[in-house]
Amino acid sequence: MYANEKMVLQLISLLKQFGVRKIVVSPGSRHNKIVRSLEQDNFFQLYIVVDERSAAFFALGLIQSSGETVAVTCSSGTACMNYGSAIVEAYYQKLPLLVLSSDRTLELLNQNEDQMYDQLSTFVKCTKYHCQLPIINNAADEWYCNRIINEALIALTHRGRGPVHINIPFATHHGVDFSVENLPVVRKITLNQLPLTMEFWKEKAQELSGKKIMIIWGQSVYPLVDVEKGADEFIRKSDAIVLTDNISNCHCCNSIFNTTTVLAIMKPTEMESLKPDYIITVGGNYIFNNEIKRWLKGMQCKHWHVGREGEVCDPFRCLSEIYEMPENHFFEQLAKIMETSSNINYSKQWKVISESPGIPEMGYCELFAITTLLKQLPINSDLQLANSQTIRMSQFVPINRNIRVNCNRGVNGIDGSMSTAVGFAADNNRLLFYVTGELSFFYDMNSLSIKHLSKQMRILLVNNAGGAVMYDQPRNTPVEKLPIYLAAGRQLTAKGWAESLGIKYLSANSKESVEEGVQELLNEDIQKPILLEVFSNLSDDRFCIGDYTHSLDRRTLSEKVSGKLKSFILKH
Numbered sequence: 092m093y094a095n096e097k098m099v100l101q102l103i104s105l106l107k108q109f110g111v112r113k114i115v116v117s118p119g120s121r122h123n124k125i126v127r128s129l130e131q132d133n134f135f136q137l138y139i140v141v142d143e144r145s146a147a148f149f150a151l152g153l154i155q156s157s158g159e160t161v162a163v164t165c166s167s168g169t170a171c172m173n174y175g176s177a178i179v180e181a182y183y184q185k186l187p188l189l190v191l192s193s194d195r196t197l198e199l200l201n202q203n204e205d206q207m208y209d210q211l212s213t214f215v216k217c218t219k220y221h222c223q224l225p226i227i228n229n230a231a232d233e234w235y236c237n238r239i240i241n242e243a244l245i246a247l248t249h250r251g252r253g254p255v256h257i258n259i260p261f262a263t264h265h266g267v268d269f270s271v272e273n274l275p276v277v278r279k280i281t282l283n284q285l286p287l288t289m290e291f292w293k294e295k296a297q298e299l300s301g302k303k304i305m306i307i308w309g310q311s312v313y314p315l316v317d318v319e320k321g322a323d324e325f326i327r328k329s330d331a332i333v334l335t336d337n338i339s340n341c342h343c344c345n346s347i348f349n350t351t352t353v354l355a356i357m358k359p360t361e362m363e364s365l366k367p368d369y370i371i372t373v374g375g376n377y378i379f380n381n382e383i384k385r386w387l388k389g390m391q392c393k394h395w396h397v398g399r400e401g402e403v404c405d406p407f408r409c410l411s412e413i414y415e416m417p418e419n420h421f422f423e424q425l426a427k428i429m430e431t432s433s434n435i436n437y438s439k440q441w442k443v444i445s446e447s448p449g450i451p452e453m454g455y456c457e458l459f460a461i462t463t464l465l466k467q468l469p470i471n472s473d474l475q476l477a478n479s480q481t482i483r484m485s486q487f488v489p490i491n492r493n494i495r496v497n498c499n500r501g502v503n504g505i506d507g508s509m510s511t512a513v514g515f516a517a518d519n520n521r522l523l524f525y526v527t528g529e530l531s532f533f534y535d536m537n538s539l540s541i542k543h544l545s546k547q548m549r550i551l552l553v554n555n556a557g558g559a560v561m562y563d564q565p566r567n568t569p570v571e572k573l574p575i576y577l578a579a580g581r582q583l584t585a586k587g588w589a590e591s592l593g594i595k596y597l598s599a600n601s602k603e604s605v606e607e608g609v610q611e612l613l614n615e616d617i618q619k620p621i622l623l624e625v626f627s628n629l630s631d632d633r634f635c636i637g638d639y640t641h642s643l644d645r646r647t648l649s650e651k652v653s654g655k656l657k658s659f660i661l662k663h
Contacts, residue, residue: 094124119166122193147177162189168206220246304331305367309374321419475512477527510538516545548620557629
């Protein structure tokens, strides 16, 4: 019988799935939930060594002899410290030693409690991976526990072998209920690395046959021409839909660029019928992150992630396989084998929805200014975007495939986006358009004094003195009632700073002056950097995206009423 504790059950189930059979045990009471659970399972081969120093070195001998991963498990306190010498040896011998140290819960650290010190950080410098399991109280804890155990067990042999440390806190180790007869079925994340056999690819192609496949293409900084060639045949044969945004720089067949808008206007019936069977992710971050996660998280589908990094990235909490390889290799191998799908309606259904919204037509606001420029970008140019509201608004206009779009979307900060744009333009003879709000601009304004500032630099600065995206107060809230320290908006202008640096300065406060200013930005004959500062109204800007998406609402009256009723029930 196994201990009735989800954390322990997750651990033991995954140890079995990853084939970790040999366990060296040193006596103690803190880890009795683990040890007694292992004892009753014939899959495991247990060895008892009282002295933890010897136990860990004994484990190294088992690894050297068998070539397998071997685990050591101990109680809390100095027991774990005694593994140190063997862990260091395993690190430099590159041996897959799995350290399972039991511990007390974190709030007791440095509180004069017995057998309590910072076990987790002890071996940071001499392990490939270290983690502390959460005590499972809810579904989020359970997912996190499963994810990091998978990460830990993958790390043992990923890109070379070496030791891994899992620290396991227990609130109590007395009065344990050993009543669970069978291990639960828990998710194993499989890492697939090259080389892979043709039989493997045939099996995967068969697995995808007739399934609804969604490819989510995240940020790609480098040109994708070669990848797109390999992907297009796979996409056509499988009838996959490709969700992109402008920073993905992806122009594959069956791709839609306005994913944020599409997800906002989908009817409930469409959201149900368009659920994918398989999600394939490539690239980095994407603008529609929150929207797609709200829809897909917890969905009963399989998620494959493809990329050279081989990392466990599980945003939808259904990651099943990682393909550590170039993206074009993945798509080309599957395309060689796959038959053309008979399910030809999946991508069409997505495209019908994506084609319904046009480019926003609205009154004077920051969205008007940004779309006015993006609609006219010359194909011999590049585009850099600041974060926050700016990048969200850029997703309403399709960008020509010859224009590379970039943004510091790795961590999504406002700092340094203009410096990055200046650096991009420094060794580039193409026009470089940089679109920003005033908070990002003034945060990084010193970048315009860099002596390498290109004459081809073109800046659209939208200034509403506020940081509109940061406020979530109701629409009727007066500007003066908004939190004064949230965005710390001030009525500043870039005019003096720009002119002092020899930058041509323009300003706009109406549709007509925006259109005139944009024409100046587009003028390649002007051999000096240009800054167009558009002054807009915070009250209008706070809701311009919402107003646009609401105008595209495709639901019937009954669907709207049903949606409001459901929302009311959930709130109450």
